[in-house]
Amino acid sequence: MDRPDLLLAYLDPMSGSLILQAIIAGVLGGIVTMKRAGVSARELVRRAWRRLTG
Amino acid sequence: MTASPERIRGSFRDPSGFLYTRNGTLLRQVQERYRPSYELLRSSGLYAALTAEGLLVPHSERALDEAAEPGAAFVLAPERIPFLSLPYEWCVGQRQAAALLTLRIQEVALAHGMVLKDASAFNVQFCGVTPVFIDTLSFAPYVEGEPWVAYRQFCQHFLAPLALQSRRDVRLGALLRQHLDGIPLDLASALLPRRSWLQPSLLMHVHLHAKSIAQHASTRAPERAVRAAPRVSRAGLEGIVTSLRRAIDGITWRGGTEGGDYEEAHNEDDGGRRGEGARVRSFIQEAQARRVLDLGANAGEYSRVARSAGAELVIAADGDFMAVERGFQRLRSRGETGIHPLVVDLTNPAPAQGWDHAEWMSFADRAAADAVMALALVHHLAIGNNVPLVGVASMLARLGREVIIEWVPKADPQVQRLLRAREDIFDGYTVEGLLQAFAGIGLQPVRRAPVGDSGRVLFRFARESGV
Numbered sequence: 001m002d003r004p005d006l007l008l009a010y011l012d013p014m015s016g017s018l019i020l021q022a023i024i025a026g027v028l029g030g031i032v033t034m035k036r037a038g039v040s041a042r043e044l045v046r047r048a049w050r051r052l053t054g
Numbered sequence: 055m056t057a058s059p060e061r062i063r064g065s066f067r068d069p070s071g072f073l074y075t076r077n078g079t080l081l082r083q084v085q086e087r088y089r090p091s092y093e094l095l096r097s098s099g100l101y102a103a104l105t106a107e108g109l110l111v112p113h114s115e116r117a118l119d120e121a122a123e124p125g126a127a128f129v130l131a132p133e134r135i136p137f138l139s140l141p142y143e144w145c146v147g148q149r150q151a152a153a154l155l156t157l158r159i160q161e162v163a164l165a166h167g168m169v170l171k172d173a174s175a176f177n178v179q180f181c182g183v184t185p186v187f188i189d190t191l192s193f194a195p196y197v198e199g200e201p202w203v204a205y206r207q208f209c210q211h212f213l214a215p216l217a218l219q220s221r222r223d224v225r226l227g228a229l230l231r232q233h234l235d236g237i238p239l240d241l242a243s244a245l246l247p248r249r250s251w252l253q254p255s256l257l258m259h260v261h262l263h264a265k266s267i268a269q270h271a272s273t274r275a276p277e278r279a280v281r282a283a284p285r286v287s288r289a290g291l292e293g294i295v296t297s298l299r300r301a302i303d304g305i306t307w308r309g310g311t312e313g314g315d316y317e318e319a320h321n322e323d324d325g326g327r328r329g330e331g332a333r334v335r336s337f338i339q340e341a342q343a344r345r346v347l348d349l350g351a352n353a354g355e356y357s358r359v360a361r362s363a364g365a366e367l368v369i370a371a372d373g374d375f376m377a378v379e380r381g382f383q384r385l386r387s388r389g390e391t392g393i394h395p396l397v398v399d400l401t402n403p404a405p406a407q408g409w410d411h412a413e414w415m416s417f418a419d420r421a422a423a424d425a426v427m428a429l430a431l432v433h434h435l436a437i438g439n440n441v442p443l444v445g446v447a448s449m450l451a452r453l454g455r456e457v458i459i460e461w462v463p464k465a466d467p468q469v470q471r472l473l474r475a476r477e478d479i480f481d482g483y484t485v486e487g488l489l490q491a492f493a494g495i496g497l498q499p500v501r502r503a504p505v506g507d508s509g510r511v512l513f514r515f516a517r518e519s520g521v
Contacts, residue, residue: 025290
């Protein structure tokens with residue numbers, strides 16, 4: 001067991017739930033990080049567009 | 055120790071500890087295996103922060119020789135909650151408040167380096183209309199990168215029922231009575247309207263969540279699944295909690311099935327009741343009732359009267375979601391305490407539930423009070439549900455030592471409305487029949503007062519010795 005702390009969950013968290021959670025966390029965490037850095041979604045798109053169009 | 059400990063039979067699932075009583079005092083034994091978490095709960099300041107905000111039930115630490123069994127690291131005496139309600143007895147607003155409490159606790163816990171390892175709705179109780187978390191052993195140290203193990207449980211216990219009740223039908227809250235670990239997400243997903251797929255929070259936390267669980271259900275070795283558990287950054291975890299909070303916050307229930315004519319119908323019902331409040335107040339005072347059960351409470355108008363008559367706790371039970379919701383919201387906005395609204399169908403109240411019929415007590419065993427009020431209720435049970443008056447009397451007497459009744463005679467428009475489309479098979483529905491029914495179980499009408507000229511009568515039934 002390399003993650004013994006998860007065993008603190010005496011109820012089965014279900015692997016499908018954990019995987020989905022990680023995906024959602026990736027998206028939502030990205031938004032949180034962006035907001036903290038003061039970057040808006042529009043700004044991200046603009047940057048990506050600039051990079052693409054050189 | 056004068057008495058042997060009596061273990062609370064429903065307290066067995068979490069190996070971190072269990073509840074028991076000794077000499078009538080409620081105690082919680084914290085097992086040695088939970089010691090590090092409990093010590094962190096104290097030393098991180100989380101316990102102090104949560105109890106200061108009134109989010110977690112406070113406790114005092116007791117001597118170890120009060121432990122019930124070997125293996126104790128600590129013995130706690132939690133403050134007692136006066137009345138335990140179950141999630142399938144809550145109105146939408148109560149469920150929403152309990153959900154927001156759970157998320158708030160998760161946020162405060164994270165700020166102190168801990169997480170909720172358990173997000174069961176059964177861990178929330180209400181003091182009046184204020185939710186409080188009762189499971190002191192639900193906290194685990196937060197490890198950066200770990201997913202939230204209680205995420206699915208939160209969705210099943212809170213988000214799914216709230217979404218179903220607000221977006222499909224409020225009566226679907228009753229599914230929680232069957233599914234004690236929350237509504238399975240595949241079931242919620244199947245029952246929710248199609249347009250709920252367009253709502254990002256329900257799409258993520260219910261629909262895709264259900265699909266992901268189904269897709270990975272065949273993973274053979276649980277160890278492999280745990281080892282493969284993907285990383286969830288702290289920002290991601292916070293994002294999930296924020297997203298859940300917004301989803302719960304955004305839920306509004308517009309009254310669904312009851313429609314707008316509800317208030318009018320009930321005003322009519324209350325027509326003959328003006329001036330009755332003073333009588334009810336004096337009956338409650340005479341009964342010296344500290345705990346009152348108001349059955350058919352509607353939005354709790356007379357529960358407030360009982361409270362003003364000195365009752366410390368009034369359980370305001372009604373079968374109508376809309377009425378209970380209105381009562382709950384009113385009490386919240388006025389900041390009134392000591393009244394606990396509750397959704398109860400008296401023709402089918404909550405039975406003893408769960409493992410071995412012992413995890414959760416029946417409504418009757420939880421709600422028993424000093425006095426039971428049944429104002430303009432008996433005709434609903436006797437005529438609306440064909441219960442003989444003897445049955446009504448014994449049910450009421452089981453719930454309280456004194457019974458206060460507003461008798462509605464057969465000639466009353468309310469009773470006539472019930473009889474409009476059916477044969478009158480209720481020859482026994484008379485005041486004499488009522489008095490006989492109560493006499494049969496040893497209760498006498500120690501007080502009686504007519505309600506204006508409506509033909510209705512207020513009774514206070516008590517044992518002869520209690521006059």
